[in-house]
Amino acid sequence: MIQGIPGASGIAIGRALLLSRNAAVVKRETVPxxxxxxxxxxxxxxxxxxxxxxxxxxxxxxxxxxxxxxxxxxxxxxxxxxxxxxxxxxxxxxxxxxxxxxxxxxxxxxxxxxxxxxxxxxxxxxxxxxxxxxxxxxxxLGGAGLSPFAGIEEECILIAYELTPSDTAQLPPLVRGFVTEAGGATSHAAIMARSLGLPAVVGARAVMQSISDGDTIVIDGASGAVWVNPSPQRLGVYERKRAEWQAGVAADREQAGAEAVTLDGRTIALGANIGSAAEAGNALANGAEEIGLFRTEFMYMNRDRAPDEEEQVRQYGAVFAAMGARPVVLRTLDIGGDKELPYLNLPAEPNPFLGWRAIRLCLDRRDLFDAQLRAMLRAAGADGQLRILFPMISTVSELRRAKAAVEEAVAGLRREGSAVPERWETGIMIEIPSAALLADVLAEEADFFSIGTNDLTQYTLAVDRMNEHISALYDSYHPAVLRLIRHVVESAHARGKRVGVCGEMAGDPSAVPLLVGLGVDELSMNAPSLPAVRRIVRGIRQAEACGLALAALGLEDGHQVRELLERGL
The missing domain is CATH 1.10.274.10 (PtsI, HPr-binding domain)
Structure with missing residues (x-):
């Protein structure tokens, strides 16, 4: 048995395939x-x-x-x-x-x-x-050969010295799990394996020397154990464990149609975050009750011009058609910062995360904004449950201007005879501390709030999560972030408005009891996370979650909050 570091839980059994990377050959060290x-x-x-x-x-x-x-x-x-x-x-x-x-x-x-x-x-x-x-x-530069995965033709357990983020993002479906010599629990390969639901063990020393192509491999991602050519008895044990694990995953999926209701009767709405119309089907398969966030910016990226109104109508319309009477939250163009559109020729900024982006850009570029709003309204038609979400709102005046643009689009479409919803909702992303602190005022104007915990954490703690020297300070569990979330919830509820969370925290199983305890009404996440989150909600009590959240608010840092969560309700 080879002992490594748990990367991603689950049991995988299969034939080993050693990753043979066609390393680039430097043919010439120097040139004339x-x-x-x-x-x-x-x-x-x-x-x-x-x-x-x-x-x-x-x-x-x-x-x-x-x-x-x-x-x-x-x-x-x-x-x-x-x-x-x-x-x-x-x-x-x-x-x-x-x-x-x-x-x-x-x-x-x-x-x-x-x-x-x-x-x-x-x-x-x-x-x-x-x-x-x-x-x-x-x-x-032309120095490397084919993709290292080009030769994979049957199910396998991938064995490698190291998997880069690019490798992991492009793993073919035939890879049932992987083992690496390098890396740790916080390596990007491990993080991505957990999101993919792919059993993985990392930091397994000398694994490349200990395993040959074709060996029978058993991965226990939860314990970090790797068995090479196990005995029939041990193989049988792990085949039963794998069946139990797969049954647990299937059981979570079977609950897809069940409401996420706590043991003491509080219902939490569960939605899916998607980036294209094609993902709506998978959202439903995983039990999404709504599209909690459609990141429309992906329609604008990796192309040489913005999508026109008709193209957007088709894309949004496909989502409404798939979701039927379920609500669909369409976020307006959230571009800028780390998301660039070369064809817009935006000026370079010294700090783009604090610059001309998201709603700030849209309010100045009404050609883009108006076309998108018209497309959203037309796609919803008379019967669609449309919720329009404005990103990076920092002031009340921005929200009012954005709402006015929607009203103008509605009036124009009605003059043209186009069908639009009788009623729609407009909400805002809470991702800037000023918006969180002004939640009581903004709740008078907005129909709902959606908390983006990723950016809210970054702006609250003044930490660029892309900066490797300080990224360890980035922590959504920090009590300062939790206190802002609680303030937003209390301010919204006092005015009869709903609050959702659509950041990564919403799909983090360890954070679910905390968010429920803070009073959040809706959680929206990537579709594969929905079954596990539903199971967690159905297994907790709101009253106990509230006690947990109250205790967390009084702690000093995120580390203490995590320790509290590990001890459980």
Missing amino acids: QGEIGRELIRIDEALGRTKERLQRLRCETERKLGEREADIFAAHLAILSDPELEEEIRRSVSEEARSAEAAVTAAVRLLADEFEAMDDAYMRERAADFRDLGQALLEQ
Whole structure:
């Protein structure tokens, strides 16, 4: 038995497949002086193509798994945009006459080695990010071969020294689980495996030397145990454990039609976060009672122009058709910060997360905003349960201007004879402390609140979650964040308004009792998380959850809150 670190719970049994990576070969270390200009052009082109690839991966990952899992690709984009890395690569070519491949390899190795030598485990694991970027750049330079997964034709357990975030995001369905030598519980591969529901063990020393292709492998993701060619008796034990685990997953899914009602009778509405109309079916299959967040910005990304009104009507209309009489929350364009649209030619900003983005951009670019609002209203038609959600509201005047734009769109469509809902709702994202603190005033104007815990945490704690040097300070369980959530809930309920949570916290099983205790009415998450969250809600008592939340509000930091949650209700 090989003991590793638990990466993602679950039991997987299958034949081993050792990941054979076609490493890029640096054919020339140096180039003649006359070719330096060409090498610099190759680097510029490779950087551009790599950024485009990372943007696609980021969008796909956020749609499928969520914002937290996609954050790594946003971080990679930030690293590639850091002048220090590019300057080191270009300096290596210009001053040392290195080839583009040799310069990239040297610069990435230098940075990866620096991080790997750090004392902090989390920072050591970030060395994989630099190796991932280096591999991506070398592929764009033409130095690497096929995808490492190109030869997978049957179900297997993947064995690797390391899986980068890009690897994990692109794992084929035939991979039933994985084991890596490198990495820890906070590595991006482990985090993404948990979101994928894929059993995984990380940090298993010498696993590449201990396992051969075709060996029978058993992974116990909860304990970190890896068994190689187990005895028939042990294999039988784990086959029964796997059946029990799979039955538990199936049981959660069978409860998809049941209401999320606590043991003492409080109902929590459960919704799904989606990024495309195609995901509505999966949301329903996992028991979504509503679309709690449609991230419409994905329709605008990875293309050379904005979608026109008709295209948007088709996309939104497909969601309303799939959901029937269930509510659909459509968030207006939330672009800027780490989400860029090159065709808008937005000016570069020193701090884009605090800049011209989301509702601020939409209120200035009424051509974009009006087309989107018209499309939303037309798609809902006369019968759709439309809820329009405005992101990054920080002042009452912004909300009033946004609501006025909706009214104008409605009036225009009615003049044209288009069917629009008799009634719709307008709500706001609570993700800026000013909005949280003004919740009592904003509740007079908004029909509902949706708390975005990711950004609310970032802005409250003044922590850029993309900055690896301080990202450990980013903690949604911090009592300061919890107190803001409680204030928002109390302010909204005093005025008869609902409060939902649509950030990553909503789908975190350990956070569910806390959020229920804080009084949240709705939880919206990525569809695969819905069955487990429903089971948790149905197994707790509101009164006990309230006591837990009250205790959490009086603690000093997120670490103490987690300890409280681990002790349970």
